[in-house]
Amino acid sequence: MQIVGNKTFIRQNLVSFIIGKSLKFSICYNRIKLLLTKTEAMHILQPKQTKLKEKEAQELLDKLNISKAQLPKIFSSDPSLSEDSEVGDIIKIERREGEVVNTYYRVVV
Numbered sequence: 001m002q003i004v005g006n007k008t009f010i011r012q013n014l015v016s017f018i019i020g021k022s023l024k025f026s027i028c029y030n031r032i033k034l035l036l037t038k039t040e041a042m043h044i045l046q047p048k049q050t051k052l053k054e055k056e057a058q059e060l061l062d063k064l065n066i067s068k069a070q071l072p073k074i075f076s077s078d079p080s081l082s083e084d085s086e087v088g089d090i091i092k093i094e095r096r097e098g099e100v101v102n103t104y105y106r107v108v109v
Contacts, residue, residue, distance in 0.1 A: 046080060047095040052105075057090040060105065074106035081108065 052060065061067065068088065076087055085091065085108050093104040 047093050049080060049082070049094075050092045051082065051085055052090045052092055060090065068107050071105055071107040073109045076108050 057068075068090065071090065074081065074091060076085065081091065087108050089108045091106045091108060093106060095102045095104065
């Protein structure tokens with residue numbers, strides 16, 4: 001009986017310790033998350049994304065001889081988009097693959 005009591009005591013303390021550490025981590029993570037801005041919180045592997053100005057967007061569409069509807073889409077709810085992105089904006093995505101930087105364009109829907 002004594003061993004079972006000790007196991008139960010250890011199990012309860014271990015669970016309490018894990019929950020306590022998890023709660024502390026959660027609180028610290030949320031504080032850090034609140035302090036960081038979107039650009040500071042971007043993951044290092046996330047490609048660079050910039051919103052094109054109207055003039056730049058029109059030049060791109062003229063150069064490619066296409067309309068906005070013909071560009072690939074990206075949802076406005078996509079977490080990688082910046083807060084100021086609106087429906088109809090064109091996003092320039094620059095992905096580094098080795099020494100080469102590939103450029104892609106998406107329209108926000």
